[in-house]
Amino acid sequence: MPPIGCAFASDRYHDRMTKTAKNFDEMVRTDGSVTHPYAAYDAWFKSQDPARLESKAEEAEAFFRRTGITFNVYGQSEAQERLIPFDLVPRILSHREWAKLSKGIDQRVRAINAFIWDIYNRQEILRAGRVPKALIAHNEAFVPQMMGFTPPGKVYTHIVGTDIVRTGEGDFFVLEDNARTPSGVSYMLENRETMLQMFPELFSQIRVQPVSDYPKNLRRSLSACAPQACSGKPTVAVLTPGIHNSAYFEHSFLADQMGAELVEGHDLRVVDGRIAMRTTKGYRVIDVLYRRIDDDFLDPLSFNPESMLGVPGIMDVYRAGGITIANAPGAGIADDKAIYSYMPEIVEFYTGEKAILKNVETHRCAEPEALRYVLDNLAELVVKEVHGSGGYGMLVGPAASKKEIAAFRKKLEARPGNYIAQPTLSLSTVPIFVDQGLAPRHVDLRPFVLVSPQGVNITPGGLTRVALTEGSLVVNSSQGGGTKDTWVLED
Template sequence: MDNSWNKYQSDQFYDELIQEDRKPRKAAEQLVNYLSGLEQDELDQRKQMAEATIAEMGVSFTVYTDEGNIDRAWPFDILPRIISGEDWKVAEAGLKQRLTALNMFINDLYNDQNVLKDGIIPEYIIKESKNFRPECVGMTPKFGVWAHICGTDLVRAGDGQFYVLEDNLRVPSGVSYMLENRAITKRVFPELFENDNIRPVGDYPSQLFDRLASLSPREVEMPEIVVLTPGIFNSAYFEHAFLAQQMGVELVEGSDLFVADDDCVYMKTIHGAEQVDVIYRRIDDEFMDPEVFNKESVLGVPGLMRAWRAGNVALANAPGAGVADDKVVYAYVPEIIRYYLNEEPILPNVETFLCENEEQREYVLENLDKLVVKPANESGGYGMLVGPHSTKKEQATFAKLIKANPRNYIAQPTLKLSTAPTLIAKGTIEPRHLDLRPFILQADESYVTTGGLTRVALKKGSLVVNSSQGGGSKDTWIVE
């Protein structure tokens, strides 16, 4: 066995591939035995092949900096992360259960509000949520579904159990990188895909197309579906273009669409105006319709909300779905599942302290050096305090922020995030922390990706996995 594998140790963390006795987990046995037979030079060559493939395929993401927007090559680790089919079956059922309950919750909030009347969640939490849209009150989209595409972040803790870290129901991104990771890995290790125990991931675009098509307000054989992007300067533009191309639909900007006097949405084409049935929007609520939200927005389509409320166009995700994306609402999701489905949650939440609760706030303020503090509505790892890696000055700043606006902050214990072997340099293999973002679709049917986007913290000891903050990614294998 190669020296790197002999020395590999995951430092008291649950490791996705290697057990405490340094033997591979059952699902990872075949992979580890194969990799440990490769020389360091050969591993390095495979890594270089991956980098060349990424450059050739143009897989990139945009980082916003003071100097401007910078396109960077996708940071990728060639050693896959493996999850057993048995473990995945539980996670998949838990993800479907969670999104079903969240959609029932959103629909209730914009209609009867029984969840508030019955005291399951305090009313002021919704009233103070910046993502609750009064403009959506009284609406029930087709199938009662508001969040058609959800990216839920899962982590494994020291006990090997999956926990939900957060739900992303506004404009979740990253699925294109999940698909590209598989394409790159197949080029780097084609021999590992010769048997069929690695479950495929490639059906996502067709599943997404079918779920979107089912939302069409018109009974037509081929509904007109478009992907609405803010444009080339958006950090996820690569994904917008990729998904439109994979689904065989038009990629449009706001200026390509207009709402006519009949309250229908039309796309400008060289053959004249064509009616649009379904818009998969990658634009935040506040920019999608200057008639209703941000009057200065040039990214959206004037009258879009009018057309949606009239039932003439489907929007995925529906405006207002982000009310369930709030990290304070997250703390109530287990109760929301029990309330709407009369079931116990299959996937547990991470323990969460609400700073708006006086007792919990005092605990948080006394333990800022041990906890992770998050604002209620930020994403991408921004605006956070990672207690054990923070300075006294940063802790003092966060104490002020929490006291000034307790409703806007939650705190969680610093998790013992699981690790996986990661190729660092010159064939050296070391453990790095990771999470997982599976994507769940819901419309006429529910669907969960086979695995998801594994994000890995490439810096030693770091828990921050976001690509914009130095993280990378791995292919995720569900192995039967």
């Protein structure tokens, strides 16, 4: 006999779902029936003892703590290392849904690379008037040192994390193109590993596309972008700001999984026109540097002279073909939030096709008309800083108090060019495990994309981030969001 309480899981889920919002739910339709991708999981879930699931959830947390899968939170002195909460219900996408998504991402990432090359070389898109010149010239993410230079393999964004949100059955939107140093892929891998350990029987019943090839693919993809000067098998290293960085776990995880060295700036120096790392046997040349520090800190001779994290002279070596830097300096010009609003034009300009994935409607506050609209509708809009990330410095109108809105209005009026605004999207919900049952919560999705001269590789699924608070739309881990394993079903 199935345990009481669990047999009615999806009924209660349906109650919770209809009570909270009118948004699209990925598991249960408004008539209470279970959607196709979740059918097998739902059947499995109903056969489970909720107490066992509860203890599994605790097990997972202990596992994450023991293995040190943590992230550091800035501005919190002692409790620096925190866990990102993990939810044990997978987020499930059908083969068909994923096929469409990955096609759209592929198209978008190719366009982004073409766009960046163009910006740093011929600037045809500016001359054609499709993107305003001013947007580039005054952009903090624009790196003049990259002008006239083509990086090895003509690849700028070796690693991309495209943030996707969903509002309906077939309605996927790109929220952000993270073209600098997107993080989170270690959670995608560890979440799957955790699920495999906790529920091996699930994976024998339901055929899920694997994600575990990512580190191997990353290494291959980076190696394929080796610089001219490289002879033989490329040496790859991951450059981290150090153990106090919020994503340090991920840096060491990826280095470990790829079989690459994990280096800091002070391990590196220029030796005979190449970048070399200090080993116990002397200096050894590096061919590809997967850097996890910002452009600004990369080279104190070219950028921020105060930087202790980078390597003096690396930009000269780079321009002379002595090393590959991934992602390329200046790639951030493509994921700037002001550029974002031009993405449909950018995709069309370089691919000659309509963009497969939709952009969220975006009001550029730099434009007087748009600013007027945004100021009149602050309570309904989400306003973001053009260069911000991590959910900091943004206003979520519907969730903000009158006082917060008034304060934000002043900031916006003072520097309108610093902001864009978007409608509050009715993000889809998926089930999470709460007090022995399921409840709907809002999610987004960050698939991870690798780019090399050999092509674009997208790991099926990605990292699903979930707002654990009922009704909340903020999924950022720095602000109480959690993560889930993401499944793409086999055909």
